[in-house]
Amino acid sequence: MHETTLRIPVETSEENRTAVILAHDLSSETGDEKLDAITRFAAALCGAPIALVSLVEKDRQRFLGRTGLDVTETPRETSFCAHAMLGSEPMIVSDATRDPRFANNPLVTGPTGIRFYAGMPLISEEGVPLGALCVIDRVPRGGLTPLQKQGLRVLADDVMARLETRRHARVARAAFDESEVKFRVLADTMPQMVWSTRPDGYHDYYNARWYEFTGMPPGSTDGEGWNGMFHPEDQERAWEVWRHSLATGDPYQVEYRLRHRSGEYRWTLGRALPIRNEAQEIIRWFGTCTDIHEHKLAMEEREVISQELSHRIKNIFSVIAGLIGFAARADPQFAETAKGLRERVLALGRAHDFVRPHSSKSRPSSAPNSLMGLLEQLFAPYENTPGERVAVSGEDAAIDDRSATPFALLFHELATNAAKYGALSNDDGRVSLSIAGYSNALWIVWKETGGPPVKRKPANAGFGSQLLELSAVRQLGGKVDRAWEEDGLCVTIVVPRSALSRQPMDG
Template sequence: MPQKSEELAYRLRQQEILAGFGLFALQAMDLDVLLQEASRISANGLGSELSKVLEFRPEQDKLFVRAGIGWRPGVVGQALVGADLGSAAGYAFRTGESVLSSHLGAAAAEGEDRFRASQIMVEHGVRRAINVPIRGREWPFGVLEVDSPQESKFTQADVAFMEGAANILGVAIERIRIEAAVQESEASFRTLANSIPQLAWMADASGSIYWYNQRLFDYTGATFEEIKGWGWRSLHHPDHVERVVERIRRSFESGEPWEDTFPILGKDGSYRWFLSRALPIRDADGKILRWFGTNTDITEQREAEERQHLITQEVSHRVKNSLALVASLLGLQSRSTASAEAKQALEDAYARVQTIAQIHDRLWRQYDAQSVDLCSFLNDLCRKLQETALEHRLDFHGQSVMVSTDRAISLGLLLNEIVTNAFKYAYPEGGGGTVLVRLSDGSGQLRLEIADKGIGLPAGFDLSKQRQSLGSRLIVNTARQLQAQVEAGANQPTGARFVVTMPIKPV
């Protein structure tokens, strides 16, 4: 046993060894190098010739000699030892308690009878050992062990030194594993990001881009140094770059997802259109760590849509001209006929064709011909109807609701028929009057109400039985086509009121 001064120097040296190992473990990136260094400093710290790091292998339920100092060839990297409670190493691993063993391999009367000595230890004449568990925060790795063929005993202070080394080792192993998992995940992500057809990029929390996938470099011909950070602005068309920068800065500041469409310069000197999106990636507390964005080439899609739009406009123009020609022929015919009844019928037909032409023109001017905001559409139609009867006042109010184009056309015809009838018959004494149109939706039902303040409906009026009137038949047939209900009755205090209700179908 060393004297007090020697003992103090011995313990100070152990502390220096632990301090040095702590710095080494903090910087180590290779697990095998780290484990071998742990073996070396453990043997050095206890003045022993033998040490080893045992890693638990659950598939074999054994402890594997992963690293070591002083063992014969064929032990380190190959040998397995017992992980059961009958071995000192297995006991330390299973219980999480350090084990100090003395007189290993001696006669039964004076030897260590708690644990068996492995064949490897017998071969190397091991007489004493310290086994301490190596633990991470959530998992046990294995055991750090120092062995010696000398008879003198290890002390509890030596155990404390070994526990300090094992604790440092456990933290370092966990860090290396986490960093390796992150690197593997990052490598997998980069492989995936380079395989997608989109241009892709990542930016830090402030919006400064620090990574692009290979496809972006292939398309633009630019280098990372040229477009890192905010250098990507040089790839944008001067007519769009200020708008793009303003909108993406707003997203970076607010944390809201970003979406925009703009042209990006290719290495051939031409611009192509891209639909671009970026999403924030947040930590568990909601703090933005980085942004991930993509740019999807939509040039062909835009060109196809533009071609379709031009074709639609051309078809619409021709249909409008054809309807205008039919209306003109009806107008000429009404002016040349002598029969008042025939004249009225032709004028009504002329008005209906004109309405259809106006409806068609209004709908097909939209870029999206599949659906329409019914409120805006009916409001425009009411303004057109107002222009044909300036002596009357047509008052429209409504809620925005999207419907299919076909249903909008039918509702427009229905509205036209009821309103024009009100203009004709509600105020027979002249001077005009008010017609109110209200559009609302609720509980999946659309409600269109048309009311006037005129003389009201004839006594006993029943819309479904007005077979003599073309207008009434048109209203009933159109309502049936829409699966709508039309109620006709008195308005309060005077006048007539028509209420059309129908289910709102998703578009």
């Protein structure tokens, strides 16, 4: 590779550094049709048979554009342009045979036979001379007209604009290539499969890990070929999620089974994010595929074990209820107490069944982990259709196994007492249960109407009252207020949101 040496006075090391950079940037310049067109116009403008765009280097001058001359370069020691580039105005040689600088130059005495030369300096943006745009004739001439000089200056500016554009593009391309190399090295060292697409979703890059995992030849999964690597049952779902992301710009995330090089399908988590420019237009998608097969199998196994354990716990409730019923039959005096105890145990069983882990077949019809869903299950024995005798309204709330048990005991007790003594003990009574959410608490109001008239507050707190206190206050950390109004019992329960679920709640 040649290096340009600038034989001009330099005042600072910064100018020297600039010259070296420019020499490196333009050292690989070659001619192009645009520069050839400029030389043709320059030759026609000046009425000369030869025109050149010359880049002067350490040992040679190269012609990046030329008209009327077959050679592409000459030695630097014979260069007219090496002199022309040192000025700021066109250098004009009317008759080279009479100029001491060029009289013995081989380009003058030899077959080329230069007599007339006019060269306009080519100066970089940094002020560094690079060469010249020149016109040459084989006969002596008096010079250039003012219009020809002006035209040559304009054309020289066009040459420099083109060279600078090419230089900046090459620098940017080099920087991009360096960045691309670094990205590929980084991507190939990652344990995950990495891929990239154009804005329209066309897959055009995969890292080495992808080909190692799939065993596919490089390039074989470009475009839409990637989807064929998925399990047939997962392909349409993956396509649907991907199309949604392309249409909306939303992040892409989906689990699917990806074909391993062994032929086995392994569970994989696919993710992708869009890269946007300053105008917020998507210019690229970058994604990863993570092998989660062992984790997925472990989770499925854990879910099966959890469902089996939960199912056995549910059976324990049934066994306990059966033992209570057996004891009641053996001791008739215990029958009434046993009946209430058995119903409470069964209510706990329903609460557990509602919040326990379920398979797709065993899941309750109501929304899982929902307070209203649990209430629907608890009140079902007291009405033929939901809402017929007990109307629940207001805000729903997420619950888990921690709060489901005390809620089940609390509302089972209220419903049982209403069926024995209150609004559900006749055909006309109704119960309204309203739920209102505030930032830190849930307010629940149980209001009975249409039942037997309430004459007075009970003198003594029975087991039911103690159970309400145990459930709402001690287990849920809330408060209970009971009012024996003339048209029926009204119970207000305040429960902190932190007691409802282990998951964080929105305010």
